[in-house]
Amino acid sequence: MWNNDDACMKCSICITVCPVYGQDSDFPGPKALGPDWFRAFQENPETPVMEHVDDCTFCQLCEASCPVHVPIAHLIARHKSFKKKTPRIALRDRILAHPQWVARYPHLANAPSFLVKPLGFGTRSRWPRPQKRVARLVSASQPATASQVIGLFVDCYSRGFDQDVLSAAQALLELWGFSVRLLPHASHCCGAAAYAAGQPEEGQRIARTTFEALSPDLGGLSLVVTLNATCDSTLREEWPVYWNLALPVPVLSFTEFALSRAPESFWETMKSQAPGAAGTSWVHTTCRSRVSRGDGILEALAQKAGLPSVEPLNMACCGAGGSYAFKEEHEDTAHALGLVALEQIKNPKEDSIVVDSGTCALHLSQITGATAKHPAYWLYHRYRSLTERSVEIGSQ
Amino acid sequence: MTRVTVVGQGPAALFAASLLREAGHECIIVSESEGTLPLWSGTFDFHAPVGDVSNPWSLLDKQPISLSGQEWERLWESLARFERQAGIPVPDLLPSRGRFTITCTGREKPVFMVPAWQYAQEAAQPVWFVGFDGLADNMAAFQCGAYQKHTGVEANYCEIPKPSQWTPTWGAVRWAAYVDSDGGLDWLKRALQKVSPDIPPGWPVLVPQVIGRKFPERNLHALQMATGHPVFEYPLPPPSLGGMRIRDRWVWKLKQSGVQFLAGRVTLADPSGQLSLEDGREWRSDHIIVASGGILGGGLEISVDGKVHDTLRKEVLGSIRVRQDPQMQEWGRLADDGTPRITTCGAQCRGWNPNRDSNGGALILATVSQSLNREGLLAVGPPGAVSERSLSHVE
Numbered sequence: 001m002w003n004n005d006d007a008c009m010k011c012s013i014c015i016t017v018c019p020v021y022g023q024d025s026d027f028p029g030p031k032a033l034g035p036d037w038f039r040a041f042q043e044n045p046e047t048p049v050m051e052h053v054d055d056c057t058f059c060q061l062c063e064a065s066c067p068v069h070v071p072i073a074h075l076i077a078r079h080k081s082f083k084k085k086t087p088r089i090a091l092r093d094r095i096l097a098h099p100q101w102v103a104r105y106p107h108l109a110n111a112p113s114f115l116v117k118p119l120g121f122g123t124r125s126r127w128p129r130p131q132k133r134v135a136r137l138v139s140a141s142q143p144a145t146a147s148q149v150i151g152l153f154v155d156c157y158s159r160g161f162d163q164d165v166l167s168a169a170q171a172l173l174e175l176w177g178f179s180v181r182l183l184p185h186a187s188h189c190c191g192a193a194a195y196a197a198g199q200p201e202e203g204q205r206i207a208r209t210t211f212e213a214l215s216p217d218l219g220g221l222s223l224v225v226t227l228n229a230t231c232d233s234t235l236r237e238e239w240p241v242y243w244n245l246a247l248p249v250p251v252l253s254f255t256e257f258a259l260s261r262a263p264e265s266f267w268e269t270m271k272s273q274a275p276g277a278a279g280t281s282w283v284h285t286t287c288r289s290r291v292s293r294g295d296g297i298l299e300a301l302a303q304k305a306g307l308p309s310v311e312p313l314n315m316a317c318c319g320a321g322g323s324y325a326f327k328e329e330h331e332d333t334a335h336a337l338g339l340v341a342l343e344q345i346k347n348p349k350e351d352s353i354v355v356d357s358g359t360c361a362l363h364l365s366q367i368t369g370a371t372a373k374h375p376a377y378w379l380y381h382r383y384r385s386l387t388e389r390s391v392e393i394g395s396q
Numbered sequence: 397m398t399r400v401t402v403v404g405q406g407p408a409a410l411f412a413a414s415l416l417r418e419a420g421h422e423c424i425i426v427s428e429s430e431g432t433l434p435l436w437s438g439t440f441d442f443h444a445p446v447g448d449v450s451n452p453w454s455l456l457d458k459q460p461i462s463l464s465g466q467e468w469e470r471l472w473e474s475l476a477r478f479e480r481q482a483g484i485p486v487p488d489l490l491p492s493r494g495r496f497t498i499t500c501t502g503r504e505k506p507v508f509m510v511p512a513w514q515y516a517q518e519a520a521q522p523v524w525f526v527g528f529d530g531l532a533d534n535m536a537a538f539q540c541g542a543y544q545k546h547t548g549v550e551a552n553y554c555e556i557p558k559p560s561q562w563t564p565t566w567g568a569v570r571w572a573a574y575v576d577s578d579g580g581l582d583w584l585k586r587a588l589q590k591v592s593p594d595i596p597p598g599w600p601v602l603v604p605q606v607i608g609r610k611f612p613e614r615n616l617h618a619l620q621m622a623t624g625h626p627v628f629e630y631p632l633p634p635p636s637l638g639g640m641r642i643r644d645r646w647v648w649k650l651k652q653s654g655v656q657f658l659a660g661r662v663t664l665a666d667p668s669g670q671l672s673l674e675d676g677r678e679w680r681s682d683h684i685i686v687a688s689g690g691i692l693g694g695g696l697e698i699s700v701d702g703k704v705h706d707t708l709r710k711e712v713l714g715s716i717r718v719r720q721d722p723q724m725q726e727w728g729r730l731a732d733d734g735t736p737r738i739t740t741c742g743a744q745c746r747g748w749n750p751n752r753d754s755n756g757g758a759l760i761l762a763t764v765s766q767s768l769n770r771e772g773l774l775a776v777g778p779p780g781a782v783s784e785r786s787l788s789h790v791e
């Protein structure tokens with residue numbers, strides 16, 4: 001099916017990095033669900049589906065650890081696709097596999113629990129609320145005309161709920177001298193949610209629709225900037241490898257774009273004064289970001305931006321897993337995984353969390369009580385507070 | 397500040413990164429998969445094919461890379477310091493004599509630096525083995541018999557029944573998570589309390605190395621209080637909780653000190669410091685250290701015709717006999733012979749075969765030291781920094 005899909009040498013290293021295996025005592029682990037199942041399935045296509053295969057979060061940490069590059073998580077997704085579901089769970093999973101529907105009608109998330117509980121939605125995990133857009137940033141020192149056009153990929157979560165993050169990122173990119181094109185125009189999904197839910201074919205169909213919606217808008221772009229880590233790696237890596245879809249322009253996360261392309265004058269402003277807040281800026285690099293690019297990049301951005309007392313959070317997966325935490329059968333595992341953050345964050349009123357995914361931010365906020373947001377949000381607010389303060393001082 | 401990129405994230409890479417940070421250098425680790433630490437118990441060894449393994453300091457000139465006694469002392473002390481700083485319980489002083497741990501098959505295995513959770517002894521003593529029903533590689537009866545046969549020392553064993561939550565999917569990692577939980581620790585305390593009246597006074601109790609991933613020290617202390625006996629772990633086949641704990645804590649310490657752990661496959665590492673990843677990322681460092689010698693012998697690829705390819709320099713280093721079982725040390729030798737331009741460590745170079753000679757720890761220390769010295773990156777301490785004790789080890 002894919003390169004190295006039958007290469008497992010049974011070293012078991014994938015088990016040592018799986019966040020769910022250590023938490024959920026019924027979960028058979030990545031080796032059993034991925035390569036072991038695949039070998040049995042090749043021998044006999046009637047091989048029974050393992051009961052707990054859906055409890056995998058699709059974080060891909062197993063795959064990233066494998067010394068012989070077995071696509072473990074993708075084999076598990078294939079395994080999930082054979083699982084038979086009751087009609088109500090199938091309906092729930094179909095809704096969650098299409099976050100672009102929810103993004104079109106974000107107020108659906110306000111549905112009372114007596115309506116969603118019978119469908120198998122969890123009631124402990126907090127549902128997101130739509131946030132308001134923030135104002136543009138102005139700087140006298142920036143060029144009047146933008147030299148480059150940048151595409152900003154509007155993921156489902158940012159479109160439906162995190163308009164504050166989306167508008168903050170747009171404002172910063174424009175402040176840095178780029179012309180920003182939001183894309184796609186209408187609500188579309190990269191396909192990651194369907195893939196994670198064990199619907200690879202549906203994921204591919206969704207991705208192809210999105211690809212077609214994006215294509216007319218890509219002319220003249222020098223690159224596409226992403227906000228959500230999962231969408232970022234899905235567009236850059238899974239689209240070409242698994243779905244034969246290749247964007248003609250490079251894809252880069254907002255974090256890496258900011259580190260490499262924001263002008264020196266911006267960093268000078270950010271470093272110009274001591275941090276205003278007293279608390280710790282905890283950094284959580286999401287699993288998909290860690291798998292795709294690595295750990296420590298978000299910390300580098302937070303430090304360069306002068307955020308107060310930057311500290312990495314010592315945790316693997318926070319438990320959000322996209323829509324994972326919204327399913328009733330996963331609530332306990334999702335909550336237990338997130339509790340690791342609570343052990344470290346002792347001053348939630350003063351501390352903040354910098355995290356490159358909206359659903360992880362929602363989950364971490366609920367568990368710790370601290371405000372968790374995308375780095376674009378924190379950079380925007382710090383820049384604004386510093387520049388407004390200097391205007392005030394100047395006018396005195 | 398000098399910027400150094402270390403390729404790989406196994407024990408050699410972590411040791412190199414710690415030395416680099418201590419010397420004040422900026423360090424980036426880049427790796428395409430996990431390092432080897434979770435595959436062994438994390439006891440660093442200092443032995444050789446011949447000689448008196450009970451006095452490892454007498455074996456210095458039998459290690460494939462020749463270093464002075466002071467240099468060996470400095471390296472072992474550095475390793476112990478880094479592990480302690482990461483919260484791994486290794487002793488304050490280096491041992492002057494060699495010690496032996498007991499494997500799950502009842503064999504004595506020489507070890508030099510051992511975290512406090514794992515059992516090690518200088519001379520064979522009576523011990524009480526505990527097996528867990530339902531744990532793979534549980535063979536307490538065989539282990540006990542083999543230990544008695546090989547040492548001639550008294551020993552005994554018991555097997556405790558599996559907990560009610562147990563399912564056939566429980567591997568060592570799951571057992572450790574269970575013992576870390578309040579319920580799991582209570583279960584184990586009660587189970588050991590039941591057998592403790594049978595255990596002769598003063599005998600250490602040896603349990604499988606699954607006594608927690610996050611809290612092994614707390615758990616072992618609780619078991620000691622519950623039984624009135626010293627309680628230690630014996631190592632199990634991989635995945636190994638000993639190595640996992642060391643990896644978890646050491647990687648975390650390095651992250652806190654500002655080391656980035658980038659994910660990616662290195663496709664070019666040029667002596668000029670230019671480095672490229674398969675995903676298109678590129679950067680320049682002042683130095684590149686290749687520490688990818690572990691699981692598959694150092695970033696090498698073997699093609700179906702037996703040719704050994706160096707993936708970093710796009711060169712064919714040689715070939716192996718494909719009709720026979722592959723010999724990993726043979727790959728490592730090719731990597732060493734073919735690597736004059738990029739500084740490599742952690743690989744099985746110069747006939748060094750830790751699987752046979754139990755000296756993988758010394759291999760890591762010596763090759764990392766050699767690599768960093770070759771690049772001029774190690775801050776060598778003043779001669780007075782060498783203690784009297786160190787010289788007394790060397791006979």
